[in-house]
Amino acid sequence: MSPRFRGAIVAVTTAGLVCAGALTVIPAAAAPAAPPDAATQTEPLRVATYNLSLNRNAAGQLVTDLSTGANAQARTVAEVIQRANPDVVLLNEFDYVEGGLAVDLFRDNYLEVSQNGAAPVEYPYAFVAPSNTGVPSGFDLNNNGVVSGGDDAFGFGLFEGQYGMVVLSKHPIVTEDVRTFQRFLWKDMPGALLPDDPATAAPADWYSPDELDVFRLSSKSHWDVPVEVGGHTVHVLASHPTPPTFDGVEDRNGLRNHDEIRFWADYVTPGKSRYIYDDEGGRGGLSPSSSFVILGDQNADPLDGDSVDAAIGQLLDHRWIVDPKPISAGAVEAAALQGGANETHRGDPAYDTADFADGAPGNLRADYVLPSRDLRPVDAGVFWPVQADPLSVLTGVFPFPSSDHRLVWVDVKVPRGGR
Numbered sequence: 001m002s003p004r005f006r007g008a009i010v011a012v013t014t015a016g017l018v019c020a021g022a023l024t025v026i027p028a029a030a031a032p033a034a035p036p037d038a039a040t041q042t043e044p045l046r047v048a049t050y051n052l053s054l055n056r057n058a059a060g061q062l063v064t065d066l067s068t069g070a071n072a073q074a075r076t077v078a079e080v081i082q083r084a085n086p087d088v089v090l091l092n093e094f095d096y097v098e099g100g101l102a103v104d105l106f107r108d109n110y111l112e113v114s115q116n117g118a119a120p121v122e123y124p125y126a127f128v129a130p131s132n133t134g135v136p137s138g139f140d141l142n143n144n145g146v147v148s149g150g151d152d153a154f155g156f157g158l159f160e161g162q163y164g165m166v167v168l169s170k171h172p173i174v175t176e177d178v179r180t181f182q183r184f185l186w187k188d189m190p191g192a193l194l195p196d197d198p199a200t201a202a203p204a205d206w207y208s209p210d211e212l213d214v215f216r217l218s219s220k221s222h223w224d225v226p227v228e229v230g231g232h233t234v235h236v237l238a239s240h241p242t243p244p245t246f247d248g249v250e251d252r253n254g255l256r257n258h259d260e261i262r263f264w265a266d267y268v269t270p271g272k273s274r275y276i277y278d279d280e281g282g283r284g285g286l287s288p289s290s291s292f293v294i295l296g297d298q299n300a301d302p303l304d305g306d307s308v309d310a311a312i313g314q315l316l317d318h319r320w321i322v323d324p325k326p327i328s329a330g331a332v333e334a335a336a337l338q339g340g341a342n343e344t345h346r347g348d349p350a351y352d353t354a355d356f357a358d359g360a361p362g363n364l365r366a367d368y369v370l371p372s373r374d375l376r377p378v379d380a381g382v383f384w385p386v387q388a389d390p391l392s393v394l395t396g397v398f399p400f401p402s403s404d405h406r407l408v409w410v411d412v413k414v415p416r417g418g419r
Helices: 061-066 072-084 098-111 252-267 329-338 340-344 390-395
Strands: 005-008 011-014 017-020 045-054 088-094 125-128 165-169 222-229 232-239 291-297 367-371 376-382 408-413
Touching: 045 072, 045 232, 045 291, 045 367, 061 072, 061 098, 072 098, 072 390, 088 098, 088 232, 088 291, 098 125, 098 165, 125 222, 165 222, 165 232, 222 252, 232 252, 329 340, 367 408
Parallel strands: 005 125, 045 088, 232 291
Antiparallel strands: 005 011, 011 017, 045 408, 088 165, 125 165, 222 232, 291 367, 376 408
16 A cells, blocks of 8 residues: 555645645746647656545545445446546545545545456545535525525535545645635635626625625635646646536526636636635736646536536636547437437537436536646547446446546646656
């Protein structure tokens, strides 16, 4: 078993030693220039995102479920990861447990144990940190007259940390340089799409001034997790914006989803990131020469579903971001067999990454791995086998034995050396 390195905000733990690292202030600057192809590494880096639905309805339940190697869902999603074998993977909907115990159990009991003949996979490096989900706001955020429940938390959740995130890596995580943006306030984004109460004449007043003084942009969190790959730093920009549904005509979740996505578009854009501050008070976005990959369940399809128009386009159409457009034959087959809303979709089903209800919204492209333009994609795909493939059992009926989302991966060439 490999030695473990775990981040809890900015702490790195190994053999009982805890060292605090300061977060770095990174100013905005001019546009990046792509390094020459001759300077790239020989082996590509496989980066993946997977909403594996390892969330539970009670605090502590995930630890219980992962304490042995017998949980059917955990075995299934672990096999998906083993089959895809990414070098770096973001796990969405993995409940946050302080100290990282759930992450250790998933690695020890599932990923590092062969599932149905698949080769075990080791991730000696992991980053976990708190999520806004289930954290009480103290306000009636859904305006139903009662301050109670997940809808009045900073991010929807039945308990603190439900639907959290994890970054697993085969390459070292530069934990002292990790930046988290859990407490960034929505109102501090210039031009924020704050929701409006249609019952009043005032604009953008769904939330009161007192509520906006505490309302956080991230429904879970936004993380910048630097990973060292052969002497070159790749910034893993991880998030999981709120679904643009479960609200009313004010579209508070749809608007928040748009701005959670916009956060990364501004973070990687020189001249637009000056307003951003992290949880340690550091300001600005990435330096212009930085390599990055934006990944996660963005809960936004380019053409279909309920997201605000052009929400994901803020990333897909960005001049410094590449969209490798991963596809699968299984998604095409599923859309044809399931029918329903899929028959009216404008998007090509080959790009779908999530198997949602056939009536509405149908299957969508929700999960993304989007590298910076200096990380040249050489291959990409969605783990969605056709029914004739024996591995299609791994994408079974939600919620068990698998997830309603599919693992998405992209292979990129990483430049040698530098930051």
